[in-house]
Amino acid sequence: MSHATTTVDRPRGDVLIGAAAAAGFAPSILNTQPWRWRLEPGRLQLFAERSRQLTVTDPQGRQLMISCGAALHHARTALAAAGWTAHVTRLPDTRQPDLLATLTVADPIAATEVAGRLARAIPARHTDRRPVSDQPLPAASVDAIAAAARAHSRLHIFTPDQALALASAAGRAAAVQADDPRVRAELAHWTGTAAPPGAGLPAEVLPEHPAQTTVPGRDFGRGGTLPIGTGHDKTAVYALLFGDADEPANWLRTGEALSAAWLTATTLGVSVVPLSHVIEVLPARLTLRRLINGLGSPHLVLRLGVADPEHPGYVHTPRLAATPTTDSSAE
Ligand SMILES: Cc1cc2nc3c(=O)[nH]c(=O)nc-3n(C[C@H](O)[C@H](O)[C@H](O)COP(=O)(O)O)c2cc1C
Known part of the structure; x- marks a missing residue:
């Protein structure tokens, strides 16, 4: 009712x-x-x-x-x-x-x-970078999350075979970025004390070491203090948010789809982790494009899963002040 x-x-x-x-x-x-x-x-x-x-x-x-x-x-x-x-x-x-x-x-x-x-x-809502639990994701939850996203943009759910191709593309993208000193410096900035107070990633939300998952997550270049246990991503479902084109208007819509999907997932107890390193590296992005038969432009990969209930405590990432400016305030 x-x-x-x-x-x-x-x-x-x-x-x-x-x-x-x-x-x-x-x-x-x-x-x-x-x-x-x-x-x-x-x-x-x-x-x-x-x-x-x-x-x-x-x-x-x-x-x-x-x-x-x-x-x-x-x-x-x-x-x-x-x-x-x-x-x-x-x-x-x-x-x-x-x-x-x-x-x-x-x-x-x-x-x-x-x-x-x-x-x-x-x-x-928050990003929980621990491996997902062994509990399978209910099909009805995946459908509800996909429907929420598709009200704004396009979403493809990877088949298990496609998830293996995603894993290899994500691994290659992580290796390319780990080899690039400029990428490492940018990550170090946003995961260290140089980030503006209230922005960037504190150690508490970064895994203490890389998880043993099929699809590797982003390599942040430093270990955090988030305990990740021995979990895997066997029950995870991977999805791709994509658009008709690779233009600002499409990206904005994809962001709206991301929020709609993630808020819906949160109401259903489903954890979402975006994976963007596989988008940032061109050959990996092209692999994803081939996986969707060139039907659109890949924007963001999502890992969906039931969060591991063994570690319910989670530190929320801080935020900047969110006050809008007005005519009379400094811009
Ligand atoms: C466009 C986009 C890309 C993201 N890429 C990644 C990523 O590659 N790996 C990751 O662990 N988190 C990723 N995130 C999650 C952000 O790091 C996270 O939203 C941010 O740190 C705020 O934390 P919260 O989600 O816990 O509030 C991404 C989020 C967005 C919106």
């Missing part, structure tokens, strides 16, 4: 500030949080924050745009749960390529139970 409530009495500015705060919890490449929000009467503008773009591993800004798309979807989810519809205009001004979207509050709506559940998943 759906319990509908409206919160029409809340001033729109407060609601928009709340939406920007919720967007602050969004996942982002190396926790760079490469976005900023500007508050205007009745609307929010989302900008790419290029000062936090990964210039070595993400020179095109693909992972940056996906991260910003996730933030946009988080904001919309928070608005829906607060009882508001919003009109979204993506990339509204060709003269301002870093203005990614405008989110205008429209009409009050009945906030549904589903919207509330997704909004409650926002602060709970």
Whole structure:
């Protein structure tokens, strides 16, 4: 049964500030949080924050745009749960390529139970880099996560054979990056004390050593303090978020799909780990493109699985302040 409530009495500015705060919890490449929000009467503008773009591993800004798309979807989810519809205009001004979207509050709506559940998943969602548990992923959960993603972009679930090809591409991509001193320096920046306070990855969320999984995760170049046990990824399901093209507009949509899929997964107790190193290295990306028969451009790989219940405690990755700027505040 759906319990509908409206919160029409809340001033729109407060609601928009709340939406920007919720967007602050969004996942982002190396926790760079490469976005900023500007508050205007009745609307929010989302900008790419290029000062936090990964210039070595993400020179095109693909992972940056996906991260910003996730933030946009988080904001919309928070608005829906607060009882508001919003009109979204993506990339509204060709003269301002870093203005990614405008989110205008429209009409009050009945906030549904589903919207509330997704909004409650926002602060709970996190990246759990431990191996998944031995518990198989229910097919109904995979279907629900895929449907959530496909409402925004395209998603392919790899067959077990394709997952082996993915494993080999991911292994090669990890080796290429480990050999590149510029990549190592960029990773060291975002996993060390040089990262801006509230951004980057603390040791607590990085595995203490590489897990014995078929598909290797990103090599962060340093061990963390996250105990990972002896688990594997035998029960994991791997998926690919992809788009019609390899352009900013497609990447933004993929980020929205990532958020929709991940929030849905969180409500179902399913862990999601994005794997982007296999996208960042061109030959590996081309392998993925062949796996989907050239039907689109690969944007992000996802590992889905039931989280290992043996270590329920988890440290959340910190965040930057998520206050939007206004005309009167410094930009
Ligand atoms: C576009 C994108 C790419 C990502 N790539 C990886 C990755 O390759 N490996 C990984 O362990 N996490 C990856 N992540 C997860 C981020 O590191 C994570 O979202 C961020 O550190 C914030 O932590 P949280 O998700 O626990 O809130 C990625 C996230 C996004 C949005």
